[in-house]
Amino acid sequence: MARIYLSPPHVTGRETELVGEAIASNWIAPLGPQVDAFEAELSAVVGVEHAVALSSGTAALHLALVVLGIGPGDEVACSGFTFAASANAITYTGATPFFVDADESTWTLDSQLLDRAITERRDAGARVRAVVAVDLYGQCCDYEVLAEVCARHDVVLVQDAAESLGATYRGAPSGGQGALAAFSFNGNKIITTSGGGMLVSPSRDLVEHARKLSTQAREPVAHYEHTEVGFNYRMSNILAAVGRAQLESLPERVASRRRIRDRYRELLDGATGLTFMPEAPYGTTNAWLTCVVVDPAAFGIDREAVRLALEAQDIEARPLWKPMHLQPIFAGHRVFGGDVSARLFEQGLCLPSGSSLTDADQDRVVATLLAARG
Incomplete structure (x- = not known):
């Protein structure tokens, strides 16, 4: 009998057509019309105006924290019940994660415990700057409550939506509940680009900064000019074509x-x-x-x-x-x-x-x- 996999890629055949278009156009490197279209189409699906296509969901989380100014000396609250990438992205910035348990009734971040955790860390002198709330196995966190906790403590809410594309929160698509949200298109996700991710935000400035950083932070001049450290995090045009085909279904x-x-x-x-x-x-x-x-x-x-x-x-x-x-x-x-x-x-x-x-x-x-x- 054939092996039954946990969550294998589901290819429809439309991928071949769009990848063929990308190859025929000779846009086979990072960036290109398929990337632009994928960003626009995913933005429309999730109802968030600005998006940048990246090499992974982890890259999206990392850039979310970088453009928020998170760095050494900062602490970030993070859902404890998650995949390591949620916490790894925090450590990439030089900040320190601390972990908050799940709510028994939803398995997502416990808002009351988060409130207590931030209070205790602040009382201990910690500089708590942000919360990474992880949507779990396709289910969103309770963002109305989390947003109230974050506002009261003056910390930024980042949504790790790697697992929740296509889910809803109070009638709205997942992805619009934080200052920024990160999606993953890893091979086992509900749609895949084989590997890839997307960072979305209602803030044009944050997304455009992330876009710049994702291409080695090149300045818009003819030669190679850099005023800040960047990353090689952009999605290729071919993979974006796969993502567009997957997103259609x-x-x-x-x-x-x-x-x-x-x-x-x-x-x-x-x-x-x-x-x-x-x-x-x-x-x-x-x-x-x-x-x-x-x-x-x-x-x-x-x-x-x-x-x-x-x-x-x-x-x-x-x-x-x-x-x-x-x-x-x-x-x-x-x-x-x-x-x-x-x-x-x-x-x-x-x-x-x-x-x-x-x-x-x-x-x-x-x-x-x-x-x-x-």
Whole structure:
């Protein structure tokens, strides 16, 4: 039987046509008409006016912090339940991250704990400048509450929307909830450019500064002139063509993943000891990955036994994110809370969720999962 992957790229065929246009135009290096069009089209989809296409979501986060002036001596609050890139981008600037636990009811950044964390760090003399709030597995954070906390403490809110393209928050598309937002188009995301990202903001000045920095901070003169340190972070015209083709089918991809998530719920209904990631009432998730929590006492085996049983049948599943405070590289950093994300990591599992997953493949996943109990 063919291997079932967690979240493989879903190619429609339209990519070939647009990549062919890019090659025919001889724009095969970074920048070009496909990049310009991809920026405009994604801006329209997410409802944020300004965008710059970049080499990765990590690059987008890094530049977001750089253009905000975050640097050595600063501290940045960061969702603790996330992929390492969220925190790595902070360290690239020379600033220091501290981590805030997830809310049990949404798995996203706990706003009350964030309020306490910023207060405590400020009372200790820390210069807290920003918050990186991470949308998790396709679900947005509760940004109205987070924005109020950030405003009260006079810190900037940055949205890590790497996993939430196509989701909504209070009826608005994900990506417009912070001063800047970063998207990822990595190979496993809901749309992909094989590798790539996008930084969006309502602020033209911030995005144009990021655009300049992303091309080695060249000054607009005939020769190579540099007045600040830049980065080689721009997306290629060919990859932007792939992204444009993928973006055209975003609504269908979201609908497919939500249907897969709902079908897992139906097929696993009544399986004692299995619970699903909750969907927050303030928005709709894009269901990027369907996530379950395995209670070993009730289900009969633990999460790792389930994962290994799936792997034995050539089915890829993955533990939930290992929280940052448990990562060796960030072991010495301050954490507020941590028990919620630690438990979710210990018991949580991401199931195959790609938008091209067939019913037959999903049936195979479910049958293997249930049979793992013996």
